[in-house]
Amino acid sequence: MKRPSIPVAGTKGRPSVPACLVFLAVAAALGLTGCAESKSSPPEGKAFAAVTTAKQAPQAAAPAAAAFAKATTADKPAAKQAAKAATKAYTSAAAKEPKGKYLAGEDPAYAKRCGWPVKCPEPLPGSILPKKRIVAYYGNPLSKRMGALGEYQKDEMLRRLKGEAARWEKADPSHPVQPALHLIAVVAQGDPGKAGKYRMVMPDKIVNQVYGWAKEANALLFIDIQTGHDNIRTLLPRFEWILKNPDVHLGIDPEFNLIKCGKVPGSKIGTYDAEDINYASGFLRDLVKKYNIPPKVFTVHRFTRNGVTNARRIAVRPEVQMIMHMDGWGAPWLKRDSYKDYIVSEPVQYTGFKLFYHNDTKKGDPLMTPQDLLKLEPKPLYVQYQ
Numbered sequence: 001m002k003r004p005s006i007p008v009a010g011t012k013g014r015p016s017v018p019a020c021l022v023f024l025a026v027a028a029a030l031g032l033t034g035c036a037e038s039k040s041s042p043p044e045g046k047a048f049a050a051v052t053t054a055k056q057a058p059q060a061a062a063p064a065a066a067a068f069a070k071a072t073t074a075d076k077p078a079a080k081q082a083a084k085a086a087t088k089a090y091t092s093a094a095a096k097e098p099k100g101k102y103l104a105g106e107d108p109a110y111a112k113r114c115g116w117p118v119k120c121p122e123p124l125p126g127s128i129l130p131k132k133r134i135v136a137y138y139g140n141p142l143s144k145r146m147g148a149l150g151e152y153q154k155d156e157m158l159r160r161l162k163g164e165a166a167r168w169e170k171a172d173p174s175h176p177v178q179p180a181l182h183l184i185a186v187v188a189q190g191d192p193g194k195a196g197k198y199r200m201v202m203p204d205k206i207v208n209q210v211y212g213w214a215k216e217a218n219a220l221l222f223i224d225i226q227t228g229h230d231n232i233r234t235l236l237p238r239f240e241w242i243l244k245n246p247d248v249h250l251g252i253d254p255e256f257n258l259i260k261c262g263k264v265p266g267s268k269i270g271t272y273d274a275e276d277i278n279y280a281s282g283f284l285r286d287l288v289k290k291y292n293i294p295p296k297v298f299t300v301h302r303f304t305r306n307g308v309t310n311a312r313r314i315a316v317r318p319e320v321q322m323i324m325h326m327d328g329w330g331a332p333w334l335k336r337d338s339y340k341d342y343i344v345s346e347p348v349q350y351t352g353f354k355l356f357y358h359n360d361t362k363k364g365d366p367l368m369t370p371q372d373l374l375k376l377e378p379k380p381l382y383v384q385y386q
Contacts, residue, residue: 126294199228325352352382
């Protein structure tokens with residue numbers, strides 16, 4: 001069944017905070033093209049959230065959540081028009097599930113033809129995958145609109161994460177759940193900022209705060225990097241101080257890597273090539289050897305064809321457990337289609353799947369359950385809630 005070209009994104013809120021830290025959630029330009037040319041028109045399924053700063057001062061770590069307002073980028077005529085057009089396109093499309101034995105992303109024969117299961121090195125001692133499944137909450141504690149990690153107060157957030165972990169363990173007892181907090185530690189911005197890089201590096205105080213929460217919940221911490229116009233080769237070494245810990249892992253987001261095309265985050269969808277991913281993987285490998293720690297888990301977000309180029313050239317290393325993570329939002333049929341087209345069709349090592357509490361359900365669709373995801377082939381071993 002040919003998938004219709006339907007942009008499925010929306011507008012997040014634009015909170016108002018003190019001048020030292022102004023949060024700006026920008027709409028994912030609905031149906032954006034990537035930095036590279038694409039012959040197809042895939043439905044773009046991920047909403048864009050950016051942070052801008054008026055002054056990137058040391059006091060940026062101060063609590064600011066209480067000052068958040070409910071204004072949205074819909075206040076801007078262009079954003080309002082884009083949102084209206086996307087809603088019309090979505091509601092007028094025939095989003096029917098394909099008929100047959102398997103839904104998209106569930107056919108084991110298709111997965112096998114694509115190369116699953118992938119032949120890769122035997123897991124080293126201390127490896128988390130494939131024996132366990134990671135269930136993570138994603139976001140930033142300074143924003144209620146960027147994911148579950150910041151939407152709720154700490155105790156409530158950890159309670160909810162524990163509940164999700166319990167549901168997954170009940171659905172698949174063969175894979176014990178390892179909870180995790182996935183922190184956006186470098187956040188793409190719609191403004192160049194003082195550094196001119198369209199990104200904001202979270203203060204160490206914020207990173208350590210979330211790390212403390214993770215330890216309290218016996219959870220892992222993921223450091224997630226949105227480079228903006230910066231270079232992963234410059235930003236990643238900045239986090240060696242935290243990544244050297246055995247319970248801290250890495251995520252990178254191609255959507256916000258716009259250094260090559262030079263566009264403002266939110267106006268284009270970025271990309272990473274295998275060369276960039278291999279650099280980050282090599283950096284993690286070296287940390288594992290340098291500090292004599294267990295293998296690192298490395299998640300790469302993906303929801304478009306050009307989000308990752310030359311995926312077949314991504315190196316698989318014993319010291320690094322690679323997860324290609326389906327990061328799009330929308331109706332279940334669209335998420336399964338994206339998983340099939342961008343994750344299953346280009347095997348790397350392990351797979352992940354993101355669920356959006358709000359954006360997946362905003363059109364009246366149900367949030368996919370553990371039972372739904374366990375029908376996928378291969379079954380995701382990393383599940384992220386935003």
